[in-house]
Amino acid sequence: MCATCGCSDDTGTRIDGVAVPGHDHSHGHEHSHGQDHARGHGHTHTVELEQDVLAKNDHLAGHNRAWLDQNTIRAVNIMSSPGSGKTTLLERTITGLGAEGVSVVEGDQEPPFDADRIRAPGCRAVQINTGAGCHLDAQMLSDALRSLDPPRGSVVLIENVGNLVCPALFDLGEHARVVVMSVPEGEDKPIKYPHMFRGADLVLLNKVDLLPHLDFDMDRFLEHLRRVNPGAALHPVSATRGEGLQEWYAWLGAHSPSAGTPVRAR
Amino acid sequence: MHELAITESIVAGVAERTGPARVRSLQLEIGLLSGVVPDAVRFCFDLAAEGTTLAGARLDIDEPEGQGKCLTCEEVFTVRTWAVICPCGSSDVDLLSGTQLRVRSVEVM
Numbered sequence: 001m002c003a004t005c006g007c008s009d010d011t012g013t014r015i016d017g018v019a020v021p022g023h024d025h026s027h028g029h030e031h032s033h034g035q036d037h038a039r040g041h042g043h044t045h046t047v048e049l050e051q052d053v054l055a056k057n058d059h060l061a062g063h064n065r066a067w068l069d070q071n072t073i074r075a076v077n078i079m080s081s082p083g084s085g086k087t088t089l090l091e092r093t094i095t096g097l098g099a100e101g102v103s104v105v106e107g108d109q110e111p112p113f114d115a116d117r118i119r120a121p122g123c124r125a126v127q128i129n130t131g132a133g134c135h136l137d138a139q140m141l142s143d144a145l146r147s148l149d150p151p152r153g154s155v156v157l158i159e160n161v162g163n164l165v166c167p168a169l170f171d172l173g174e175h176a177r178v179v180v181m182s183v184p185e186g187e188d189k190p191i192k193y194p195h196m197f198r199g200a201d202l203v204l205l206n207k208v209d210l211l212p213h214l215d216f217d218m219d220r221f222l223e224h225l226r227r228v229n230p231g232a233a234l235h236p237v238s239a240t241r242g243e244g245l246q247e248w249y250a251w252l253g254a255h256s257p258s259a260g261t262p263v264r265a266r
Numbered sequence: 267m268h269e270l271a272i273t274e275s276i277v278a279g280v281a282e283r284t285g286p287a288r289v290r291s292l293q294l295e296i297g298l299l300s301g302v303v304p305d306a307v308r309f310c311f312d313l314a315a316e317g318t319t320l321a322g323a324r325l326d327i328d329e330p331e332g333q334g335k336c337l338t339c340e341e342v343f344t345v346r347t348w349a350v351i352c353p354c355g356s357s358d359v360d361l362l363s364g365t366q367l368r369v370r371s372v373e374v375m
Contacts, residue, residue: 044290044373051279051369053272134268166268169301194348195301227349230358 057170060138064145064173068156072257075141075156077172079196080180081189082162085206087114089180089239089248090157091121096249099123101256103150105158107136114159124148135166138173153257164193176255182207183214187221194228202233202251209238269306272367273314276307280372281318287374291324298346299332299364323372332364 052058068075080086087106094102103124106115115127126148128140141158150156158174160167179200181189184207190197197203203225211218225234233251237244253259280289296304304327315321332345336352336359343353350359 044375046371046373047284048371049280049283049369050371051283053275053279053367053369056275056279134271165301166271169268169272191349195299198348227351227357 054169054171057138060142061171061173064138064141065175067145068173068175071150072153073150073156074176074255074257075158075172075174076176076178076252076255077158077160077167077174078178078180079160079164079167080162080182081164081185084162084180084182084185085239086159086162086180087117089204089206089237090159091117092239092242092245093157093248093252094118094121094123096245097252101154103148103154103156105136105141105144105148105156107140107159107161109133109161124150130161134161134163135170136160136172137170141172155252155256164189164196168193168196168199176201178202178204180204180206183210183216187217188224190221190228191224197225197228197232200229200232202235203229204248205234205236206239208236208243209241269302270310270314272302273307273310276369277311277314277318277320280320280369284319284372284374287319289320289323289372289374291326291373292320293370293372294325294327295330295366295368295370296327297330297332297364297366299348299361300367301365302367304329328370330364330366333362334359334364335362336360 064075078086078090090104094104099122104115104118104126106118106125106127107130108114108127109130109132115125118125126144128136128144130136130140136158145156148156158172164179177200179196179202181203183205190203205221222234225232235244235247235251237248239245276292276294280292294304294307296302296307307327308325311323311325312321315323333342334345334350334352335342336354336356338356338358339352339354341352341354342362345359345361345364349357350361351357352359
């Protein structure tokens with residue numbers, strides 16, 4: 001059982017079909033405080049813990065971020081609901097930017113292997129199958145980075161598991177968070193999933209080529225988004241038609257290692 | 267449902283700190299803006315604690331409201347939902363608290 005999130009047993013997580021051994025979240029700390037007080041008394045007493053429930057994950061995420069920084073690599077965590085077009089967006093991005101400076105970590109509950117789609121244009125990619133897990137965590141990214149071995153100075157795009165709830169809680173060690181939302185999902189998504197949208201540095205509004213066929217109220221969408229996250233950048237795109245992708249590439253360029261300081265340092 | 271995941275993480279974290287002692291109760295702080303539903307944690311707890319030193323323990327859950335600081339008028343005010351709006355009308359607010367997810371203390375035998 002994963003000690004941080006517990007949502008998937010150890011044998012359930014696989015990177016490109018290989019079971020991950022020792023998915024134990026060990027991180028070299030002794031947590032012995034309180035044990036001496038807890039033993040050998042016949043009465044009850046209170047032990048102060050002040051323990052952050054997500055501390056282990058956050059600690060590992062810090063290690064990931066430090067490793068990425070040492071190797072001048074920037075990581076972008078891309079999150080959305082299922083079917084919003086993340087994988088298509090990544091395919092277009094790799095073709096548009098060239099496969100040399102970009103590598104991809106694909107998170108999914110089960111095959112089929114999205115990573116094969118990403119590798120087709122020659123891009124370095126690994127797939128994490130989370131089994132029953134509904135999100136990626138920092139340990140999974142750590143394992144994936146070891147397997148991926150991204151080159152210095154590159155950008156790692158992390159496609160999280162399609163889910164607008166759970167991934168928001170788990171820091172992976174990324175430098176920026178992108179939420180992809182497609183217009184058929186409706187303009188109320190930000191207000192229904194505020195935790196996810198609140199954490200976004202950039203929102204990509206995908207499938208805008210479908211707008212003429214939908215009753216999507218753009219003003220209401222903007223109002224909802226600004227209520228939960230006034231500061232997020234927003235780019236309307238169509239991953240299939242190519243609309244708006246130049247702005248997305250420009251945003252990625254501004255967050256590449258050569259552009260200087262990373263945005264997110266939590 | 268990430269509350270099962272979170273609850274199992276709470277059980278594992280407490281067991282690691284308290285060793286073989288039996289845990290009678292846990293004092294948790296689940297901020298209103300943490301993204302975690304306390305009732306769902308209660309629902310999952312018996313399952314997560316089964317076979318551990320926490321089995322049968324009582325859960326005392328505090329659900330503190332958040333505090334926000336308006337970046338327009340500098341007012342500090344109470345926040346209960348993620349759609350944060352200052353009484354002055356601005357939504358440009360720095361969230362000071364309300365997202366915490368902590369085990370404050372435990373009562374052990």
